[in-house]
Amino acid sequence: MxxxxxxxxxALIDIPRMQKNIARMQGHMNTLGVAFRPHVKTTKCIDVVRAQIAAGARGITVSTLKEAEAFFxxxxxxxxxxxxxxxxxxxRALALRRQGCDLKLVVDNPTAAAAIAAFADQxxxxxxxxxxxxxxxxxxxITPEQDTLLEVGRILHENGVKVGGVMTHAGSSYELHTPEALAALAEQERAGCVRAAERLRDAGIPCPAVSVGSTPTALAAEQLDGVTEVRAGVYVFFDLVMHNVGVCALEDIALSVLATVIGHQxxxxxxxxxxxxxxMSRDRGTSKQPHDFGYGQPCLLNGTPLGGFMVSGANQxxxxxSSSEEGAHVDDIAQRFPIGMKLRILPNHACATGAQFPEYHAVSADGNSVEWRRFQGW
Amino acid sequence: MxxxxxxxxxALIDIPRMQKNIARMQGHMNTLGVAFRPHVKTTKCIDVVRAQIAAGARGITVSTLKEAEAFFxxxxxxxxxxxxxxxxxxxRALALRRQGCDLKLVVDNPTAAAAIAAFADQxxxxxxxxxxxxxxxxxxxITPEQDTLLEVGRILHENGVKVGGVMTHAGSSYELHTPEALAALAEQERAGCVRAAERLRDAGIPCPAVSVGSTPTALAAEQLDGVTEVRAGVYVFFDLVMHNVGVCALEDIALSVLATVIGHQxxxxxxxxxxxxxxMSRDRGTSKQPHDFGYGQPCLLNGTPLGGFMVSGANQxxxxxSSSEEGAHVDDIAQRFPIGMKLRILPNHACATGAQFPEYHAVSADGNSVEWRRFQGW
Incomplete structure (x- = not known):
């Protein structure tokens, strides 16, 4: 269509942009010599995940058991x-493993570790x-130097539960916006996670996997010694928050919302x-960043951003x-944006905007689109 | 269950609270002598709408054609x-009418009015x-005194399109929080819409329906002379935004999110x-109101609000x-909220939070629940 x-x-996916984003991240991981495990919470869409796996991803990361069940x-x-x-x-986790799913769980406290150990034994x-x-x-x-780290490791290991590794997510990278700060946080993320693995191993607890990642730190990482794999999610589409963080151009953003002009004031x-x-979702993630895009950046149908304009407000x-300049008035708004005109709106946060839709329209370079389903819920 | x-x-619906909210609004409409047409965008759920109709609602309001198709x-x-x-x-609108749906459309500009007239004729x-x-x-x-009002009316009427009425929504009521201000806005909404109807009638254009409403103005209205029907949506559940507006108690809020404690810092x-x-959705509607509830108000499983606590932050x-007092530290957080404890979180905005879920769990007074489906998309 x-x-x-x-x-x-x-919700439109620009397939060439998405493929470029996938290739960029996978290429960087290949260069750094680590496996890449994309976080599929961004898309909840098997068509996107197949493209990530085809490019070299090994396994996936999920944020809900429903994602695990659907992708398995x-x-x-x-x-x-x-x-x-x-x-x-x-x-639910047990049921997945009994069906043959190589599901890995995460824990960060002794109470849940003990519950896993008891349930595993049972x-x-x-x-x-x-x-x-x-x-x-x-x-x-758990911070790398906390005693709780070894306590949790022992509860699992000494009760016959496999400790598969350590994982961390430096999500505060979303608050940064210089290459230097991002590279420093990537190194902090790496060093902290490797240190935790070493402490476990020194205590006699095996810790094969060392998993780190967020889109900004993954792209900013200069070396990942001791790390076995990286996780990232939003890089597959990027968005205005990531643009403000400084890891993508507006022209890299692969998700947009197709909209029609229906009136004027x-x-x-x-x-x-x-x-x-x-x-668009209620995500206003750019509101505290260097450039506030309101509820999104309007573009022409061909994807060209319309400088000087923003989606400044939203009802359901x-x-x-309106103008993106505070207080500025666009005198010829009805002429510039006539009734029926279609626009593409780049979103603040691709994970939140995608979640508002039961399907994406995935658009090829020739302008034709196909429907890719996504799912909702837990 | x-x-x-x-x-x-x-997403939990407290059925007794919902029924009380429905009865309260319908009772007020009956007292004022107007029909009530609930806005179903809040719930997108046929089970809820059946309860509204059983209580006396006449017709429904929708925000998308998908809602119209699903409820028809x-x-x-x-x-x-x-x-x-x-x-x-x-x-799509024509297809619905051809199937026998008494679908009413809305327009606010001459271009779309002319397009309707041409399409209707065709x-x-x-x-x-x-x-x-x-x-x-x-x-x-269109404001009541604008010439465009009559222009749109004539484009429709003189081309054989039925002008069924006028409708308005004083959505700025969400920004108020005193009974006096709400009553004044309700009167402004009524008077403006009635005035628009009178201008159309004076110009020879029939205008049978005069439709007004928002939850706060509907509840605050003291007289509705000249109005034929009222619309409101969020009243069926209420939420923290409505609590701040002053039209419901915390104990009236019928939608909550059931959550489990999974860790501590x-x-x-x-x-x-x-x-x-x-x-919870990204809706932070209480952030500019007298009481900022963060991402929601925690309650015990029995619905009792936990004063002094809030959901202060959210990742996906x-x-x-944490404490709802800025800078306050809860020393015994892990004892008060142990791993596995379940809580109910009241949301900022019921329309936004409900939309995050493919189903509600509707809970009766005896604590048993049934699943009520809701739908997503356009």
Whole structure:
């Protein structure tokens, strides 16, 4: 289907841009000599994941057991569930492993480790558990020097549960915007995770995998000694937040929302779009960054960004397109953006915007599109 | 299913609270002597809509043609599509009317009105078009005194299209928080919409319906002379934004997200939940209101709000529960919120949070729940 015939709002994937993003990340990982395990929470779409695996990815990372179940059903077996597991979710994890899924779990506390050990013993299962390491203080995990690290390792190892490795995610990289700061955080992420692995090994606990990553640190890493694999998610599409972080150009962003002009408030200099926050998501991730893109950057249908304009406001199904200069008035808004005109809006955060849609329209270089399903829920 | 057995995160509807909210709004409409047409964009769930209709609602309001198609298929025929229509969507609207759906369209500009008239003529269809009136300057619509109002009316009427009425939505009511201000805006909304209808009638254009509404103005309205019907959506669940507006108690909020404690950062005073922004949505609607609830208000499983705590931060699948006092540290966080503990989180914005889930778990007074599907997309 041609773009002109797709009903709006719709989530578009620019396939050539996506393939370029995939090749860029995989090439960097190959150069650094580490395996790459993409985080599929960004897309929840088997068509995208197949392209990542075709380019060289080894296994995937998921953020929910529903992702693990869906991608295992689609033929992917090597899966890291990268959220510290709630003990009540262990039966679902067991069911996946019993079906032959090489599912790895994550834990960052003694209570859940003990629950895994008890459940594993009860069911005659070793599991494969990775310990989450906190290398930047932004969320969960155990810092490399904490005693809890060895405590968790011992609870697992001494009760017959396989300790498969350590993993960390330096998500505070999203708050940076210089190459130097990103390279420094990438090194901090690497060094902290390697240090945690060494402490475990020194204590007699095997720790084969050392897994690090976030899109900005993965792209900024200059060497990854001691690391076995890297994880990243949003790089496959990129978005305006990543553009502000400095790891992609606007022209690299592969996800956009197709929208139609449905009205004007000429005295305010507004064009009204049929893409509101239900389509763009409520993510305002650029609001604290160097360039605030509002609810998104409008582009022509061919992908050219319309400098000087932004989606400045959003209701559930209405977007407001106006000047991106504070207080500036666009006198000829109705002439520039007539009723029925279609635009592509680059999103702040590809993970959040994609999640608003049950499907993507994946657009080839020739302008034809096919539908790629994505799924929702837990 | 009992709450304890529902996997997390999950969207819960408290059925007794929902029924109370439905009865409250319908009772107020009955007292004011107007029809009530609930906006189903909040729930996108036929089970909820059936409860609204059983209580006395006449017809529904939708924000997308997909809602119109889904609810018509489920047996609802009187449907107002309350977004100014993009001309490219007219074939879908025609298909619905040809199947017997009493679908009403909305328009707020001469270009789309002319496109409707041309399309109607081409297909031998009169349609039923309501003109959107702008009574508070917050979004789309034509102000009551603008010449464009009569121009749009004439384009429709003189070309054989039925002008079914006028409609307005005083969405700026979400920014208010005193009964006096809400009552004043409700009167402004009423008077502006009635004035627009009178101008059309004075010009010889029939205008049977006069439709107004938003949850806050609907509840605050003291008299609705000249109005034929009211629309409101979020009242069915309410949320923290509505609580800040002053139209509901925390104990009225019928939607919550069931979450599990999966970790701690004790030195920071944090408990980590398995409900992040993918579950709560990125809506931070309370951030500019008198009380900022972060990403949500934690409650015990029985619904009792946990004063002094909030979900202060969110990653995609991680929520951070901490003190709601800036800078305060909870020393015994791991004791108060042990691993595996389940909580209910009240959301900022029920429309946004509900949209993150493919289903609700609707919980009866006896604690048993059933699954109610909702749909996604356009």
């Amino acid at each position: 041609k773009l002109d015939h797709i009903d709006t709002p719709a 059903a689609a033929g992917v077996s090597d899966i890291l569930y990268a959220v510290s597991i709630a003990p009540s979710k262990l039966p 069911h005659g299962e070793t599991f494969d558990v990775w310990i989450e390491v906190d290398t930047d203080g932004h969320r969960s995990g 000429a005295d305010k200099g507004w064009a009204i779009l049929d893409a509101g926050w239900m389509a 199904e209405h977007g407001i397109l | 009992k709450l304890d057995h529902i996997d997390t995160p999950a 298929a489920a047996g609802v025929s009187d449907i107002l599509y309350a977004v100014s229509i993009a001309p490219s969507k007219l074939p 297909h031998g269809e009169t349609f039923d078009v309501w003109i959107e009136v702008d009574t508070d300057g917050h979004r789309s619509g 004790a030195d920071k005073g944090w408990a980590i939940l398995d409900a992040g922004w993918m579950a 699948e991680h929520g951070i529960l």
